[in-house]
Amino acid sequence: MSATTTIKPNPNYKRIATEEAWAPAELIVRYRKLYESGALGDPGFDSLWGFYSSSTAPRPTFIREKLADLGDMRIADMDATGIDHQILALTSPGVQVFDKAEAVALARETNDILNDAVRKYPTRFSGMTAIAPQAPEQAAQELERCSKFGFKGIIINSHTHGEYLSDPKFWAIFEAAEAMNLPIYLHPNTPPPKMIEPFVEAGLDGAIFGFGVETGLHLLRIITAGVFDRFPKLQIIVGHMGEALPYWMYRLDYMHAAGVKAARYECMKPLKKKVSDYLRENVYITNSGVAWEPAIKFAQQVIGVDRVMYAMDYPYQYTPQEVIDLDNMNMDVATKKKFYQSVAEQVFKLA
Numbered sequence: 001m002s003a004t005t006t007i008k009p010n011p012n013y014k015r016i017a018t019e020e021a022w023a024p025a026e027l028i029v030r031y032r033k034l035y036e037s038g039a040l041g042d043p044g045f046d047s048l049w050g051f052y053s054s055s056t057a058p059r060p061t062f063i064r065e066k067l068a069d070l071g072d073m074r075i076a077d078m079d080a081t082g083i084d085h086q087i088l089a090l091t092s093p094g095v096q097v098f099d100k101a102e103a104v105a106l107a108r109e110t111n112d113i114l115n116d117a118v119r120k121y122p123t124r125f126s127g128m129t130a131i132a133p134q135a136p137e138q139a140a141q142e143l144e145r146c147s148k149f150g151f152k153g154i155i156i157n158s159h160t161h162g163e164y165l166s167d168p169k170f171w172a173i174f175e176a177a178e179a180m181n182l183p184i185y186l187h188p189n190t191p192p193p194k195m196i197e198p199f200v201e202a203g204l205d206g207a208i209f210g211f212g213v214e215t216g217l218h219l220l221r222i223i224t225a226g227v228f229d230r231f232p233k234l235q236i237i238v239g240h241m242g243e244a245l246p247y248w249m250y251r252l253d254y255m256h257a258a259g260v261k262a263a264r265y266e267c268m269k270p271l272k273k274k275v276s277d278y279l280r281e282n283v284y285i286t287n288s289g290v291a292w293e294p295a296i297k298f299a300q301q302v303i304g305v306d307r308v309m310y311a312m313d314y315p316y317q318y319t320p321q322e323v324i325d326l327d328n329m330n331m332d333v334a335t336k337k338k339f340y341q342s343v344a345e346q347v348f349k350l351a
């Protein structure tokens, strides 16, 4: 153990952190240039990366430095917090903000860099494949290419230029994910231009609230569009305690059934199952950003202990005390092992 170790390995379980961000420094420079050009026309992106790409305040400086490192500094931080393994994902919004050709090329470049890191530290890192959803066929090809790297999942940072995966034009991605048995991590993005104004004018567009509203909406759109009826084996992971959807399950079932029965919306078609059934059978939840025992236990109760797992959200919420608090949850060791280790091993096929 190194002198900097503050949290020891736990004898009862490995701690696998499942929503851990990285980004090459060159991508952050591209974000800054995209922001400065004003070409994207996305106030959410401007708010997020206008700040994080260039602010010299301590937090964004820390985040930029940590995101870019896939080596000794990251390993030292993992050791200091007792994290055995990170599942790595290109930070939000990934390559999705760029135009189609640039996004496809950047996905390849960043996946290659991640592959080098995973090969160097195979016991400490696993990777998720970054894709350009705006090019669904090329995205499916990239999944095929990266399956040879042994990548364990797919990272999609919610909407792409304001478009949602509930649109069938994106479903080649779901088809490939299901066929290759790869889970999709649906990670937040800032609300798109059509949604963001009342969020950003109150400073609530980012991780504090806008992320969760936008991503919860995205997952709900995927469910109500019938994606899981069409691709019944597909598994989607959402962070931040399921972006609040577990808390909504009763009302989602009630109002979806009422809406279908009344034929109120042309777009709202009958589903084979209740909305909550898909949350229990096709969705995994991580506690990224929410080191809070009552919320974790509630999700375990309503979604199931075999579908709720740990994430630190490094480096955005690198807080060693959170690991101590979660170790001390009033929860039997077998359930805690599922939370920290076994659910992740199962969904990402790590073992």
Ligand code: CA
Pocket: 019, 021, 187, 288, 313, 316
């Ligand atoms: Ca995150």
